[in-house]
Amino acid sequence: MSILSISTRRARCALLAGAVAACSVAAHAETWPAKPITMVVPFPAGGGTDLVVRSIQPLLQRELGQPVVIDNRSGAGGTIGSGFVARAAADGYTVGVVTTSTHAVSVALYPKLAYNPAKDFAYAGFIGTSPYVLAVHNAMRVADARTLVARLKADKSQHSFASVGVGTVSHLMGEQFQKFVGVPMVHVPYRGAAPAYTDLIGGQVQIMFDNPVGLAPYIKAGKVAAIAVTASTPLLPEVPTFASQGVPGFEQQLWYGIAFPKGTPAAIVDRFNAALNKVLADKAVAEDLAGKGVTARPGTPSALQAAVQQDIPYWGKIAKSVGAIGE
Structure with missing residues (x-):
């Protein structure tokens, strides 16, 4: 057998393997979700972020057709829970709640942050925004x-x-x-x-x-x-x-959003985004969030990704100006 024939066969096998893998991913995305989804909230139960998430949980479960189980993993300014999500399997069954604190401010305060907010997540969309x-x-x-x-x-x-x-x-x-x-x-x-x-x-x-x-x-x-x-x-x-x-410099607002681990199939992220936006468009949910000081913000995954990219240098400048560092 010629070297060319061997190379050709190997190339065909590689293409076939790639096609099989692509088909497997597509099939997984089509059947998702087939079991409960764990939603990691990186702050304790009863806090502001937890209350916001619980406003959308019931209808989100209905839209997805599976239970959404809240897992409160707090500590280190929300970075412990966020790091857990970054390391989770990218199969669509672990999703994390992200905030300005965990995915923008954290970069400036933690030089040894266990995750890169700009690269380690597949963002699914905003929940809403809130003043301070x-x-x-x-x-x-x-x-x-x-x-x-x-x-x-x-x-x-x-x-x-x-x-x-x-x-x-x-x-x-x-x-x-x-x-x-x-x-x-x-x-x-x-x-x-x-x-x-x-x-x-x-x-x-x-x-x-x-x-x-x-x-x-x-x-x-x-x-x-x-x-x-x-x-x-x-x-x-x-x-x-x-x-x-007459007190300048205090106009900041906090955003809440949802993100999967990097590598989660785009079809799953898009399916989740569609469900999330439908929940946020619900009048009762929007009113409930407003009652908690949060403005519902339906949108696209790319909009949240852009906010992360924009806010990392913004908060980094503030952190540097006040000499703030993580402990």
């Missing part, structure tokens, strides 16, 4: 941003600010506010929002930035005081924005 609210312990006895700044400058006692974890937007905004005020404050990171709220209410910490979704019930109940929001929200219509109070 600055809340303080009631003993601070202030009602607006300028008064709070003046109080912090005049008061020589040590104050602290809580965050939902090192490397989160909650953390960076606290650092940015500390720099703006010009008074040292102690950063107290928590493993998610729920324990941070408990200590803010109790006075163990005095200040906290977070989304309205978790803080609003405590604000409305008078357990903590809302000072300002980064953008208007119907959940807290009476709370003015930083800009309207």
Whole structure:
């Protein structure tokens, strides 16, 4: 047999193997989902991100025809759960909730981040966006941003600010506010929002930035005081924005989205995106999210991918300006 014949046969075998593999992937995508899907939430149960996901879970299960099981894997500013998703099998049965914190801010704060947000995920689409609210312990006895700044400058006692974890937007905004005020404050990171709220209410910490979704019930109940929001929200219509109070540089919003591990078949990602968009277009779901301070944002996988690419340098600049690093 000639060398040419052997080479030709090998080439044909390679093409055949490739065709078989392609057919296998296509067949898998056509039958997906055939079993429950695990949705990793990289923050604790009861926190803002968890509550947002639970708003879409019931209808998402109905659209996909399979249970969507929430798996809370918190820690290290959401990077532990996100790293788990990045390493999961790309078979469509593990999907992760991504946020500005886990997939943009994290790059700046963790030099040894276990995943690359720009390369290690197949993004499926946004869930929605939410502004931030600055809340303080009631003993601070202030009602607006300028008064709070003046109080912090005049008061020589040590104050602290809580965050939902090192490397989160909650953390960076606290650092940015500390720099703006010009008074040292102690950063107290928590493993998610729920324990941070408990200590803010109790006075163990005095200040906290977070989304309205978790803080609003405590604000409305008078357990903590809302000072300002980064953008208007119907959940807290009476709370003015930083800009309207003459405090510049605080217009940031958080986005929530969904991503599969890199290599997940495009047909599966597109199928999930279609189901997600249908859920977000549901009036009851949109109203439920709005009630938690989140604006539903149906869209394409590429739109979320673009947001990740854009926000990595944006938050990196802020992190560098305040000297924030992961712990």
